[in-house]
Amino acid sequence: DVWPACLxxxxxxxxxxxxxxxxxxxxxxxxxxxxVLYAPNAFVRDEVHRRYLPRIRELAAHFGGADVALxxxxxRRPEAAIGAxxxxxxxxxxxxxxxxxRGNLDSHYTFDNFVEGRSNQLARAAAxxxxxKPGERAHNPLLLYGGTGLGKTHLMFAAGNEMRRINPAARxxxxxxxxxxxxxxxxxxxxxxxQFKRQFQQIDALLIDDIQFFAGKDRTQEEFFHxxxxxxxxxxxxxxxxxxxxxEVDGLEPRLKSRLGWGLSVAIDPxxxxxxxxxxxxxxxxxxxxVPDDVAQLIAKKMRSNVRELEGAINKLTAQxxxxxxxxxxxxxxxxxxxLWRAQxxxxxxxxxxxxxxxxxxxxxxxxxxxxxxxxxxxxxxxAMALAKELTEHSLPEIxxxxxxxxxxxVLHACRQIRHLMESDGKLHEDWDKLxxxxxx
Ligand code: ADP
Ligand code: MG
Numbered sequence: 001d002v003w004p005a006c007l008x009x010x011x012x013x014x015x016x017x018x019x020x021x022x023x024x025x026x027x028x029x030x031x032x033x034x035x036v037l038y039a040p041n042a043f044v045r046d047e048v049h050r051r052y053l054p055r056i057r058e059l060a061a062h063f064g065g066a067d068v069a070l071x072x073x074x075x076r077r078p079e080a081a082i083g084a085x086x087x088x089x090x091x092x093x094x095x096x097x098x099x100x101x102r103g104n105l106d107s108h109y110t111f112d113n114f115v116e117g118r119s120n121q122l123a124r125a126a127a128x129x130x131x132x133k134p135g136e137r138a139h140n141p142l143l144l145y146g147g148t149g150l151g152k153t154h155l156m157f158a159a160g161n162e163m164r165r166i167n168p169a170a171r172x173x174x175x176x177x178x179x180x181x182x183x184x185x186x187x188x189x190x191x192x193x194x195q196f197k198r199q200f201q202q203i204d205a206l207l208i209d210d211i212q213f214f215a216g217k218d219r220t221q222e223e224f225f226h227x228x229x230x231x232x233x234x235x236x237x238x239x240x241x242x243x244x245x246x247x248e249v250d251g252l253e254p255r256l257k258s259r260l261g262w263g264l265s266v267a268i269d270p271x272x273x274x275x276x277x278x279x280x281x282x283x284x285x286x287x288x289x290x291v292p293d294d295v296a297q298l299i300a301k302k303m304r305s306n307v308r309e310l311e312g313a314i315n316k317l318t319a320q321x322x323x324x325x326x327x328x329x330x331x332x333x334x335x336x337x338x339x340l341w342r343a344q345x346x347x348x349x350x351x352x353x354x355x356x357x358x359x360x361x362x363x364x365x366x367x368x369x370x371x372x373x374x375x376x377x378x379x380x381x382x383x384a385m386a387l388a389k390e391l392t393e394h395s396l397p398e399i400x401x402x403x404x405x406x407x408x409x410x411v412l413h414a415c416r417q418i419r420h421l422m423e424s425d426g427k428l429h430e431d432w433d434k435l436x437x438x439x440x441x
Contacts, residue, residue: 001028002035003035006060010023031069034068035060037070038073039072040072043104046183047179053070105160110162116275118272120155120268123151128159130264131158135205138264139237139264140238142240143241143261145244145246146244147243147437148243149305149306150270150271151307153209153241156239159207159239160207160239170204172204172205172207173199175209184223200230200231205236206227208239208241210243211246212242212244212252215249215250215251221252222253225255225259238263246260270306273297277297279307279310280295280296280299281293292328295317304440306440317332317333317336320332347440353388353435354384360380361376369381369403369404371404381403382417382418383431383432383435384403385403386414391439418432
């Protein structure tokens with residue numbers, strides 16, 4: 001079969017995400033001598049056309065000389081092929097409820113395989129509620145915001161998949177913001193803007209990922225604003241993600257910002273240590289690998305900035321263990337991940353930390369390292385020392401030296417003091433998390 005053979009090659013060549021998003025949703029059929037690939041909607045068809053068609057043609061030629069055509073809709077039913085001209089739908093508008101709308105949701109990401117922790121439990125709950133009662137005012141639009149690799153897209157997919165589990169006929173359209181933007185501009189060029197607009201009338205939920213990329217694109221924002229209003233009035237669920245609180249995104253129109261706040265906005269923060277360790281265990285289980293608790297904790301301790309990195313470490317570890325047929329022991333993990341740790345450590349030096357903390361609090365580096373004990377200087381100084389202990393492998397005396405020759409007991413005191421204060425001081429805790437994120441990026 002030509003298509004499975006092509007797909008095997010494409011899977012080896014492309015990032016798995018892309019394969020899942022664009023190529024897996026295609027259904028292959030034969031029409032005369034040609035290989036016809038049916039896309040679930042116009043967005044997928046156009047993107048496949050633009051990105052992959054040349055390569056697909058090459059591969060298809062290689063595997064059987066077939067010509068390749070792209071089309072929209074489910075596979076032609078055999079009876080339709082007899083006599084009657086093949087009816088191919090020209091957009092998702094024509095899909096009837098009897099034929100489930102196949103969007104480009106990635107079915108792998110669910111609530112079941114999302115690890116809950118303090119940092120993400122609100123976002124998880126919000127996404128879950130939106131999935132149970134799509135379109136309800138209390139969570140429409142639902143906006144999930146936070147740094148990269150913290151699980152926004154995962155939760156968005158989970159909500160979409162849950163909606164579809166509850167109602168298999170639900171029509172859910174997932175688009176990255178640039179896909180919305182590209183599709184809109186293509187529609188303008190091809191003078192099919194009306195059709196572009198109409199596509200949204202028939203869906204139950206629109207999921208748009210990473211709307212920070214709308215910044216500065218005025219016409220796209222304007223179009224999105226109208227789409228948004230139409231969906232909102234039609235009580236169709238809207239779920240959006242953004243890499244920060246939208247009010248902080250420069251170049252987003254004020255009226256759009258204000259609309260985004262109509263429903264529910266929830267932050268996702270970086271996971272704490274326990275959650276990270278749980279995620280490692282869960283991802284390892286998914287890959288069928290046995291990873292002991294101490295190894296999970298080791299990885300959780302070393303990789304703290306985002307979950308995607310944790311996943312990278314787990315991938316590397318399980319792949320190596322599988323290849324070599326070795327169990328995942330502490331020793332094996334240390335050995336296999338040494339390069340990853342090193343890359344991380346090199347990136348973070350005491351000097352980096354000092355500079356980041358001074359910038360963060362708006363201080364001169366010299367002041368912060370100096371002898372003055374005013375609280376506005378002493379606290380940031382302590383934060384910087386504690387971060388140096390947390391994020392580098394330097395000893396207390398070494399850190400003391402880097403802080404203008406202070407004694408190691410001063411550093412130890414700073415670490416304890418900051419830990420202690422963070423338990424009751426939410427602002428300090430937030431500063432700490434933000435600094436860690438900034439330094440780990
Ligand atoms: P974002 O969209 O915020 O950049 P993603 O949703 O793409 O992040 O998450 C990056 C990776 O981390 C994904 O593979 C996702 O499954 C995983 N991930 C993030 N948070 C969690 C979590 N709490 N439980 C399980 N996996 C997670
Ligand atoms: Mg994402």
